[in-house]
Amino acid sequence: MPICIECGYKIATLYTTYSKADDRTLGKGVRLTQCPRCKRFADKYVEHDYVVIFIDLVLIKPQVYRHLLFNRIGHEDGRFDPSIIRLGTLLLLFDVYLTWARIEKATSPSSSSLPQPLSPPLTPSNLTNQTLSPSTNTSFPSDPSPPFSAFLASQPIILQYLFFLTLCFSETAAFHFPIRWLLSAFPPPEPTTTTTSHPSPPPTGPHFPPSPAGSSPPPPKKKPWIPYYPHPSTISTLLLVSSFTKLFPLLLLIWSYDLPSSASAVSWAVIVNNVAALNILLDCGLGRAVGLAAVGAVARGLVGWGVLSAVGVEGGVAAAGVVETGDLIEGWRRGVGWVRGGG
Incomplete structure (x- = not known):
């Protein structure tokens, strides 16, 4: 309705x-x-x-x-609107591009502390040319680690694309399912009517005298720590609609850009929109909305880290596959370095 x-x-x-x-x-x-x-x-x-x-x-x-x-476009019967399915597919494809290019950029030997103004930004289309070229690996003999996962780089380009497609789909599902489960797992207790020996309160209404002036109204009900919303499909629709900022990299095809910075900005903008959208739908307060989004982000980070580590992409490079995790680790390192340098 x-x-x-x-x-x-x-x-x-x-x-x-x-x-x-x-x-x-x-x-x-x-x-x-x-x-x-x-x-x-x-x-x-x-x-x-x-x-x-x-x-x-x-x-x-x-x-x-x-x-x-x-x-x-919302449906409470568990169905997804066809436009939402198309939007989710488009967002997934953009996520594949950003994740693939970000991981390749993080593992490339050219991404050092020295500026590289003449090197163009790497894209998934030239991933295998960069990672499998012997000149790229031999031009930096001081780096003993391979620029990319040896297992993943040895696979055909179509298998690499399918791997990143599976990775991004798993991360998206890991972000949605914990939020959907939390919102439907704790229904509010139903009010029970029990007869007791205590006298009932005096009736009030247009035909009865009002209560004494000294009586206080019942206290307002407190909001539960975890809000309840029994329509999981609406939650997924909300999260997909509020993730529309993932489409902003279309503008990067026109202007030159720094891929890691652009991916970070897009990812954090998506999180801000997710938090605001959850607060709008559930009316649960900003703190609870942040908590729900944080649970989904942690689950997505764990899944992404695990999948990347399973194919040999480990450490900070695996964190780079999950944009927020890589940014938090990088911010922690800079903060620790600043504290040590100041001390």
């Missing part, structure tokens, strides 16, 4: 069509429904096109998330 995107009140219809010849995205032929509670339009995005919706997604407006989740 659709809701008002301003106050969340359930309504019967979002708009009334009085001329089928016109297009509602142009604001013609429809009359928006006014919410009986807040007296505002129930869903103004009915008349807006996708450009306005995208801009409001970038601005993290609560109304646009409610419009998408409850009035357009």
